[in-house]
Amino acid sequence: ALIDVSVNVRLNEDVSVKVYPNPFEEMTTIEVSGKEYQELELLVFDALGRLVETINSKDENRIQLLRGRMRQGVYFYQLKGNNELISTGKIVVQ
Template identity: 45%
Template structure:
């Protein structure tokens, strides 16, 4: 559809065997204003293995790297809304322990940096 096209939309909602209830008609106008998300691939390292244990966790979880040595590991943790909720950094080790502290029950996304470069990402669950 070309820019400026208007798409009208409505829905029929069914409750039990009653006649459908139609929602108000809404519209969407096709525009060119949109965000392009750029995905930056993580460092290719087939020998690299990253574990999070325990996962799910109650009190703390450990993020451990196997297969490569880093002088500095940085763990960045984000809630499901994308807000950064924790940043931890350790030197001369292959693991970082994330204490639960004030993390609410839920799913979190982490990004792991090795010597300042993104090396892994994943999900952890606080229960």
């Protein structure tokens, strides 16, 4: 199955998404401001579009992504809030 991972798309103009640091070595933070979400879900895909990480967060507008087994390179993410797509983007692991 192919998944569209268009880069740097913000679907709700009232919502701001920050990813820091980016590029990162051990951990990066994805933070949402402008709206409160009961549930956030981060989906991380490799350059071939394969899902490599899923992280869920409840009642907190930030998600911390640990490098774990992710190798150096470019990854793409989809960030969902309350099951709606908020943002897509690119993260770089050094």
